[in-house]
Amino acid sequence: xxxxxxxxxxxxxxxxxxxxxxxxxxxxxxxxxxxxxxxxxxxxxxxxxxxxxxxxxxxxxxxxxxxxxxxxxxxxxxxxxxxxxxxxxxxxxxxxxxxxxxxxxxxxxxxxxxxxxxxxxxxxxxxxxxxxxxxxxxxxxxxxxxxx
Amino acid sequence: xxxxxxxxxxxxxxxxxxxxxxxxxxxxxxxxxxxxxxxxxxxxxxxxxxxxxxxxxxxxxxxxxxxxxxxxxxxxxxxx
Numbered sequence: 001x002x003x004x005x006x007x008x009x010x011x012x013x014x015x016x017x018x019x020x021x022x023x024x025x026x027x028x029x030x031x032x033x034x035x036x037x038x039x040x041x042x043x044x045x046x047x048x049x050x051x052x053x054x055x056x057x058x059x060x061x062x063x064x065x066x067x068x069x070x071x072x073x074x075x076x077x078x079x080x081x082x083x084x085x086x087x088x089x090x091x092x093x094x095x096x097x098x099x100x101x102x103x104x105x106x107x108x109x110x111x112x113x114x115x116x117x118x119x120x121x122x123x124x125x126x127x128x129x130x131x132x133x134x135x136x137x138x139x140x141x142x143x144x145x146x147x148x
Numbered sequence: 149x150x151x152x153x154x155x156x157x158x159x160x161x162x163x164x165x166x167x168x169x170x171x172x173x174x175x176x177x178x179x180x181x182x183x184x185x186x187x188x189x190x191x192x193x194x195x196x197x198x199x200x201x202x203x204x205x206x207x208x209x210x211x212x213x214x215x216x217x218x219x220x221x222x223x224x225x226x227x228x
Contacts, residue, residue, distance in 0.1 A: 034228050050227070051157050053220065056204035081227060093228050113228060119206055121220075122227025123157035134158045137197065137224025 001069070001077045003061045005052065007084040012094055019076055019096045026075045030105040031096040032113055038088035040135070046127040048086045053121035057081075064115040068097070071111070072104040079112065081122065111148050118145035149174055149215035153184075156222040162192035177202060177219055178209035197224050 012033040020026040036048050065077050076098035086092060095116070097108040124135040150171050155163045174180050177200045184190045201220040202211050213219060 052227070053154070053156055053201070053204070053222070056201055056220070059204050060206065117225070117228040119225065120227050121156065121201070121206075121222065121225055123223065124226045125157070134223070135226040137226055 001065055002079070003058060003065060004080045005054075005057050005061075005083060006080070007082060009090060010080055010082070010094060012091055015078055015080060015094050015096060019078060019098050023075055023098065025100055026098045027100045028102040028105040029076075029096060029098045030102070030109040031094065032109055033091050034093040034113075036086050036088045036090050036092055040126060043126075043128045043130065045088060046129070047088065048092075048127070049125045049132075050083045050086060050092070051123045051125065052081075052083045056121050060120045061116065064112055064119065067115070068108045068112050072097075072099065072108040074099050074104065074108055077108070077112070079116070081116075081120070083122070114141075114144040114148060117141045149213070151180065151213060151216070152218045153180065154218065154220040156220065158223050159192050159198075159221055163190060174213050176209065177207060177211045177213060180213065180219060181209060181221065193221055195223070198222075199224060 016031050019029045038045055061079050074097055078096040080094040082092050095109055095112045097105045099105040118141055126133055126135060153170055154167045160166050172183050181193050184193055199222050201207060203218055
């Protein structure tokens with residue numbers, strides 16, 4: 001299991017490769033990568049600043065991963081989330097889950113992302129042509145958390 | 149009792165600070181919020197979707213507090 005919160009850019013390909021290194025029992029790896037879009041809520045977005053709660057962030061992510069490990073037979077989990085300044089097109093978040101079979105990996109990956117969006121202390125501030133604005137939480141994210 | 153209170157994101161900007169130490173007869177996170185609202189000028193904390201944490205763990209406003217706790221108030225999280 002690996003959890004990282006970092007400013008540096010990462011390579012989704014390298015992270016994916018690392019998921020099944022030296023684990024021959026892994027038959028399925030599912031990954032999700034979230035990227036910064038150049039458009040949101042009807043306005044162009046020139047960049048993002050990602051704030052977090054150092055200390056709590058790592059604990060919150062570890063708790064989510066541990067809950068996923070209790071629900072599904074996972075052989076590896078990687079969660080990586082960036083903070084600081086990000087430009088459109090850059091990856092923000094990576095979640096990888098590995099299991100012997102695909103369904104556990106698919107479900108656990110989806111679960112971790114849904115919980116992360118609702119429970120991990122990150123906040124996005126967008127730079128738009130009209131100035132900066134905080135991204136507001138969505139009811140659909142709350143609903144996604146509650147389906148588990 | 150004495151507590152450390154942290155604010156994040158939009159709440160940090162509205163409060164004009166990222167942390168402060170408060171002293172009072174607090175019982176729950178909700179009582180800390182009431183104390184701040186009673187001081188005035190902290191309307192952002194009255195928002196319905198306020199989230200909070202106690203000692204770096206997400207909790208509800210009904211969560212009891214103890215002396216020396218680090219508590220935090222923040223808007224709905226928007227990571228991922």
